[in-house]
Amino acid sequence: MEPLKLAKVVIPPYTKVLDKSLFEKLFRLVAAKVTPHQVGLLNKNYQSALLNWPRVKRVFDADNEKLVLLSPEFDIDDFTGQYKQINSFFKENDIHLVPYLLYLDYNYWRADEILDAFLPDAQKEDHPSGFTAVGHIAHMNLRDEWLPFKYLIGQVILDKNPSIKTVVNKTATIDTKFRTFSMEVLAGEDNFIVTQHESGCRFRFDFSKVYWNSRLSTEHDRLIQQFQPGEAVCDVMAGVGPFACPAGKKQVIVFANDLNPHSYESLVQNVTLNKVDAFVKPFMKDGREFIKQSTDELLSFSKTGPIHFSPAKKPKGKKGGDVSTSRDFVIPPVFQHYVMNLPGSALEFLDAFRGCYAGKEDLFKDYPLPKVHVHCFCRYDPPTEDLLNRIYESLGHRFEASEVTMHFVRKVAPKKDMYCCTFTLPASVIFAKD
Numbered sequence: 105m106e107p108l109k110l111a112k113v114v115i116p117p118y119t120k121v122l123d124k125s126l127f128e129k130l131f132r133l134v135a136a137k138v139t140p141h142q143v144g145l146l147n148k149n150y151q152s153a154l155l156n157w158p159r160v161k162r163v164f165d166a167d168n169e170k171l172v173l174l175s176p177e178f179d180i181d182d183f184t185g186q187y188k189q190i191n192s193f194f195k196e197n198d199i200h201l202v203p204y205l206l207y208l209d210y211n212y213w214r215a216d217e218i219l220d221a222f223l224p225d226a227q228k229e230d231h232p233s234g235f236t237a238v239g240h241i242a243h244m245n246l247r248d249e250w251l252p253f254k255y256l257i258g259q260v261i262l263d264k265n266p267s268i269k270t271v272v273n274k275t276a277t278i279d280t281k282f283r284t285f286s287m288e289v290l291a292g293e294d295n296f297i298v299t300q301h302e303s304g305c306r307f308r309f310d311f312s313k314v315y316w317n318s319r320l321s322t323e324h325d326r327l328i329q330q331f332q333p334g335e336a337v338c339d340v341m342a343g344v345g346p347f348a349c350p351a352g353k354k355q356v357i358v359f360a361n362d363l364n365p366h367s368y369e370s371l372v373q374n375v376t377l378n379k380v381d382a383f384v385k386p387f388m389k390d391g392r393e394f395i396k397q398s399t400d401e402l403l404s405f406s407k408t409g410p411i412h413f414s415p416a417k418k419p420k421g422k423k424g425g426d427v428s429t430s431r432d433f434v435i436p437p438v439f440q441h442y443v444m445n446l447p448g449s450a451l452e453f454l455d456a457f458r459g460c461y462a463g464k465e466d467l468f469k470d471y472p473l474p475k476v477h478v479h480c481f482c483r484y485d486p487p488t489e490d491l492l493n494r495i496y497e498s499l500g501h502r503f504e505a506s507e508v509t510m511h512f513v514r515k516v517a518p519k520k521d522m523y524c525c526t527f528t529l530p531a532s533v534i535f536a537k538d
């Protein structure tokens with residue numbers, strides 16, 4: 105008896121339509137015709153002789169009786185070896201054994217089983233059944249050797265993942281100004297407008313025109329946790345709002361900026377979608393200019409009076425949760441945090457902090473100096489010296505290692521790690537008059 109495994113199938117490279125009949129398989133099995141009571145006895149006493157394949161039903165109705173499928177290894181004539189006892193049981197109880205044809209088709213097999221059957225064997229462990237989901241889109245990053253089978257791979261991913269409606273493959277490395285990448289639809293609808301959930305918020309955007317990376321959700325949450333209600337945060341490269349909107353939901357005041365007009369457009373929509381308009385202000389400027397101008401923008405905004413916040417009324421009958429009390433949030437005249445997530449170049453923007461609060465020293469009477477959370481890539485392990493040097497080159501201030509937290513975010517490539525450096529902006533930098 106063949107094991108439960110798809111045999112290799114040969115499909116010519118660049119085939120566009122998957123012939124699903126290639127994955128149909130017929131198994132000639134034996135079934136025991138028993139009473140419902142005997143099903144329990146078989147399950148209890150003779151498990152190893154019964155069919156035990158994943159996702160395959162073993163017991164079927166047959167008139168007033170039941171058919172129980174036996175293992176393909178079961179030997180009907182074995183009265184001395186491992187099947188001696190079950191064969192005796194069948195004989196003593198006058199149980200009939202009947203042939204049973206089990207048919208498994210394309211719907212039965214998992215994506216990785218189907219891909220293993222038609223993709224070349226080399227580097228089998230890397231067969232591409234994994235993808236990153238962004239809303240209804242499965243985003244793949246296929247290696248060159250799988251490209252001749254890209255449409256079939258896309259079809260399998262689409263068929264085997266009910267929430268996926270579009271499968272795309274990245275066609276070039278990210279090197280655009282706005283961190284977007286070109287992509288090709290492998291299967292499904294040609295629709296890039298997605299709705300993605302993260303950190304208790306909803307985000308809508310065109311995945312082909314803006315930056316989004318679902319793998320950053322932990323990093324988003326990590327920083328959001330550091331922001332306190334009533335604090336002011338300057339999100340210099342905000343994208344479609346994955347820091348800004350959740351922070352706004354916890355009543356953090358966020359100036360959120362992105363230079364990509366498509367990101368800005370989605371950011372504006374997402375602020376409204378998540379009802380954080382009172383707390384999150386979107387901008388579309390170059391990050392360096394924004395760092396400089398946002399100090400005055402916030403100062404003016406702080407003079408408009410406190411933000412009056414009334415939590416949405418709880419639906420009738422809902423118990424628990426916070427007591428709904430309204431609260432006034434005084435807008436701070438200075439930022440407590442700057443977030444700069446553009447890891448390829450954000451360190452180079454640090455020079456913009458020189459003198460950004462020059463002449464405004466008094467504003468810090470009641471506020472601490474701002475913290476910067478700047479993301480960057482590094483190819484050194486440990487990263488300390490390299491990152492301290494690069495911060496110095498741009499900011500013009502040499503920190504001690506103990507003054508900068510270097511949080512490892514993720515490995516992007518074998519010699520490319522993403523970090524978030526957090527430090528307090530020195531008074532000598534932000535009040536500099538040079």
Ligand SMILES: C[S@@+](CC[C@H](N)C(=O)[O-])C[C@H]1O[C@@H](n2cnc3c(N)ncnc32)[C@H](O)[C@@H]1O
Pocket residue numbers: 281282283315316317320340341342343344345346347361362363364367389390391392445446447
């Ligand atoms: C890596 S993405 C991060 C987006 C978002 N903060 C996140 O965590 O998903 C970097 C963002 O910086 C924006 N960007 C690129 N150059 C910029 C610049 N000079 N000024 C402001 N934003 C810029 C891009 O459009 C992109 O949305």
